[in-house]
Amino acid sequence: MGGATEPALFTIFGATGDLSQRKLLPAIYNLAQRGLLPAQFALVGYSRTQMDDASFRRFARAAIEAHSRTPVDDRFWPAFAQMIHYQPGGFDDDKHFHDLASRLTVLDKDMGGGSHHVFYLSTPSSFFPVIVRRMGNAKLNRGSAGVRIVIEKPFGHDLQSARELAGTVHRWFKESQVYRIDHYLGKETVQNIYALRFANTIFEPIWSNGYVDHVQLTVAESLGVEHRAAFYEETGVVRDIVQNHLLQVLSLVAMEPPAAFEAEAVRDEKAKLLRAVRPMAFEDSVRGQYGPGYVAGEAVDGYRTEPNVPADSATPTYIAAKLEIDNWRWAGTPFYIRTGKRLAKRVTEVAVQFKRPPHLPFSREASEHLEANSLVLRIQPDEGISLRFGAKAPSPTLSIRSVNMDFLYGSSFLTDVPEAYETLILDAIKGDGTLFTRQDSVERSWEICDPLLEQWRIGQPQIYPSGSWGPDGADELLARDGRRWRRP
Amino acid sequence: MTGEGRIELADVERALARLRDPGQATVRATTLNLVIWCPDGDCLDRAGVVLEGIGGSRPLRAIMLIPGKGRPTAQVASNCWDGGGREICSEQVTIEGAEVALPSAVAYLLVPDLPVFAWWQGPIPDGDSVFASLAGMANRLIVDSDIAGIDAVERVSLHSGGLVDLAWARTAAWREAVAALFDAPQQRKALGRLIAVEVLGPRNEARLLAGWLRSRLDRQVGLDGKPAKRLRRVELVCGDETFFVERESRAGYGVAGGSSLADHPVALPLRDTAAVLAAELDRLGGDEVFEQALLSATG
Numbered sequence: 121m122g123g124a125t126e127p128a129l130f131t132i133f134g135a136t137g138d139l140s141q142r143k144l145l146p147a148i149y150n151l152a153q154r155g156l157l158p159a160q161f162a163l164v165g166y167s168r169t170q171m172d173d174a175s176f177r178r179f180a181r182a183a184i185e186a187h188s189r190t191p192v193d194d195r196f197w198p199a200f201a202q203m204i205h206y207q208p209g210g211f212d213d214d215k216h217f218h219d220l221a222s223r224l225t226v227l228d229k230d231m232g233g234g235s236h237h238v239f240y241l242s243t244p245s246s247f248f249p250v251i252v253r254r255m256g257n258a259k260l261n262r263g264s265a266g267v268r269i270v271i272e273k274p275f276g277h278d279l280q281s282a283r284e285l286a287g288t289v290h291r292w293f294k295e296s297q298v299y300r301i302d303h304y305l306g307k308e309t310v311q312n313i314y315a316l317r318f319a320n321t322i323f324e325p326i327w328s329n330g331y332v333d334h335v336q337l338t339v340a341e342s343l344g345v346e347h348r349a350a351f352y353e354e355t356g357v358v359r360d361i362v363q364n365h366l367l368q369v370l371s372l373v374a375m376e377p378p379a380a381f382e383a384e385a386v387r388d389e390k391a392k393l394l395r396a397v398r399p400m401a402f403e404d405s406v407r408g409q410y411g412p413g414y415v416a417g418e419a420v421d422g423y424r425t426e427p428n429v430p431a432d433s434a435t436p437t438y439i440a441a442k443l444e445i446d447n448w449r450w451a452g453t454p455f456y457i458r459t460g461k462r463l464a465k466r467v468t469e470v471a472v473q474f475k476r477p478p479h480l481p482f483s484r485e486a487s488e489h490l491e492a493n494s495l496v497l498r499i500q501p502d503e504g505i506s507l508r509f510g511a512k513a514p515s516p517t518l519s520i521r522s523v524n525m526d527f528l529y530g531s532s533f534l535t536d537v538p539e540a541y542e543t544l545i546l547d548a549i550k551g552d553g554t555l556f557t558r559q560d561s562v563e564r565s566w567e568i569c570d571p572l573l574e575q576w577r578i579g580q581p582q583i584y585p586s587g588s589w590g591p592d593g594a595d596e597l598l599a600r601d602g603r604r605w606r607r608p
Numbered sequence: 609m610t611g612e613g614r615i616e617l618a619d620v621e622r623a624l625a626r627l628r629d630p631g632q633a634t635v636r637a638t639t640l641n642l643v644i645w646c647p648d649g650d651c652l653d654r655a656g657v658v659l660e661g662i663g664g665s666r667p668l669r670a671i672m673l674i675p676g677k678g679r680p681t682a683q684v685a686s687n688c689w690d691g692g693g694r695e696i697c698s699e700q701v702t703i704e705g706a707e708v709a710l711p712s713a714v715a716y717l718l719v720p721d722l723p724v725f726a727w728w729q730g731p732i733p734d735g736d737s738v739f740a741s742l743a744g745m746a747n748r749l750i751v752d753s754d755i756a757g758i759d760a761v762e763r764v765s766l767h768s769g770g771l772v773d774l775a776w777a778r779t780a781a782w783r784e785a786v787a788a789l790f791d792a793p794q795q796r797k798a799l800g801r802l803i804a805v806e807v808l809g810p811r812n813e814a815r816l817l818a819g820w821l822r823s824r825l826d827r828q829v830g831l832d833g834k835p836a837k838r839l840r841r842v843e844l845v846c847g848d849e850t851f852f853v854e855r856e857s858r859a860g861y862g863v864a865g866g867s868s869l870a871d872h873p874v875a876l877p878l879r880d881t882a883a884v885l886a887a888e889l890d891r892l893g894g895d896e897v898f899e900q901a902l903l904s905a906t907g
């Protein structure tokens with residue numbers, strides 16, 4: 121990872137919140153410790169809580185000690201702590217934003233001037249419009265160098281609200297200044313999809329409907345809604361996972377090769393691919409909701425008996441769906457997606473299932489156990505790649521069996537894998553938007569999901585036992601096409 | 609064998625990765641999952657012997673289940689064999705905990721997308737949810753009608769597509785030897801007059817052999833069974849002619865012959881459970897000949 125060199129001021133709105141403590145502060149610490157931040161760098165925490173710089177430094181240290189992938193180094197800490205500042209303030213008064221602007225001006229001067237500004241909105245999305253407006257009023261959207269604003273999902277809850285949010289943001293910021301973060305895209309193994317597809321000659325020629333029978337994308341969680349029931353009741357599985365993470369990963373798997381690994385070239389190809397994805401159809405989807413059961417040996421409750429969930433909730437915690445891509449490369453090759461909570465285990469993977477050989481010269485007995493080739497990209501956990509191919513079983517007679525060859529990512533490169541937030545924060549500081557989502561992709565993703573969400577306003581999800589791989593309907597969805605889900 | 613102490617299920621994959629030596633093992637090959645139900649210490653010992661016998665011939669992940677109490681925990685171990693300059697390793701995960709929670713532990717720990725063989729040791733309880741869950745996960749369900757009873761196995765066969773009966777598998781060499789008695793045209797005519805089979809051996813294996821003959825020949829064949837611990841003799845009554853296959857005591861071969869057939873040696877290898885089971889791990893899906901034999905044996 122190449123470091124940032126130009127002076128930068130990094131402001132976190134909602135600096136004392138959960139995301140800041142768990143992800144942002146540890147990520148910035150790790151970047152600093154690895155020497156990847158500019159020599160002239162300041163972190164400014166902004167939040168309602170009244171405290172001074174020293175208190176916020178103690179707060180930050182506690183958060184980093186609790187959540188960082190590397191321990192706090194006492195020799196390094198004093199230098200890092202000097203970079204940390206705090207500005208108390210709410211979102212309800214322009215004055216607080218003017219105070220922030222004044223503080224940033226002083227810090228910029230102290231660093232020699234000409235700093236880039238990165239504003240990270242680590243707050244509930246309902247605050248985005250007011251924060252952006254007050255930033256504009258305080259002229260925080262302007263600067264002598266680059267000014268960037270980082271927004272966490274959700275980017276709206278449907279197409280209309282996404283457009284309204286974008287309209288508000290674009291009133292003060294140009295699209296090139298807006299960095300919509302989806303932490304999935306910062307994962308090493310998601311980025312490895314680019315490398316696998318475009319740094320090798322052996323895969324791309326067969327990466328099409330000519331050789332690929334279908335693709336399965338699985339994002340399985342073993343956890344339930346935990347403490348997020350109120351949020352989840354409003355959101356459901358499509359808004360939580362499909363509209364953002366899943367469609368983004370799908371676009372990486374299916375897009376055309378970009379001319380260069382640069383922000384606009386990559387995002388153009390992703391947007392082009394999403395435009396070719398047909399909106400999700402009610403008849404090609406199955407919704408589920410987890411019931412009680414056992415996950416990894418542990419007894420767990422069903423969704424409807426989770427705290428703060430109505431006993432008659434119809435909120436789906438699972439979806440399986442068939443997506444069609446109407447372009448030259450993928451026409452006729454379905455992409456099956458499934459994601460859900462309280463499934464048998466936590467796993468995210470992309471399985472490319474190839475077609476069977478057009479002719480097998482072996483006897484039926486010799487090849488009856490042979491399955492089609494598949495290439496599986498495991499994104500989490502146990503990141504790696506698995507290739508299934510036919511091999512002769514050791515025996516005096518010819519018997520061909522499928523075997524798996526696993527490439528274990530972590531064992532191949534004996535270095536610490538950076539957290540997704542480290543990659544993405546560094547990119548935002550450097551002004552590289554390649555791994556961030558552009559507004560046209562956001563809107564297209566809602567266009568793909570909205571028709572289904574509308575139809576799902578009525579009816580009930582199928583209940584599946586916790587610890588299973590989802591409702592029976594998901595199996596039937598593939599069975600009607602003569603296919604079956606792989607077991608991740 | 610290298611291993612670690614008792615750990616949480618969530619830590620199993622990491623513990624196995626440590627055993628694989630992360631400094632070198634960037635690539636591994638695994639061919640199947642073998643889930644073994646071990647209701648008592650004897651079964652656990654037997655499973656250990658069988659896994660040792662399978663050795664490096666089929667690199668696998670074995671998940672051994674011990675019903676007990678409380679939240680399941682695990683012990684992991686890795687067995688490696690020298691494969692001509694390469695190390696061939698199998699993984700062993702032993703899980704102990706409340707019976708009802710064990711299937712979810714299995715689902716959590718299966719190696720993705722590889723076939724699942726579930727070896728159920730002991731009697732088959734009617735309507736048991738744990739048995740049903742494991743059978744539902746398995747590509748092949750392995751039972752032993754000498755222990756579980758042939759009627760229980762027949763009941764299971766109605767719901768399981770890939771059923772393996774170790775008792776049936778043990779008769780494989782005998783079936784080959786019996787079939788070979790009738791390879792020549794003269795003896796083949798006698799086969800048309802087969803009316804009964806006399807078997808000195810385990811009762812279930814005798815019934816399966818009779819069922820096999822009935823289903824292959826598509827007609828009634830009587831059975832006269834005399835119990836013995838192992839299969840020792842099979843005699844076929846074809847009208848006024850008789851044919852036989854008989855094992856020499858404790859030898860891996862036997863003698864076959866008959867009214868119009870000179871006595872000659874036949875191979876009847878003494879295969880232990882590991883060898884019988886290992887051979888079944890090379891197959892996937894159902895065994896139509898067995899299913900029909902079972903139906904004829906119990907019908």
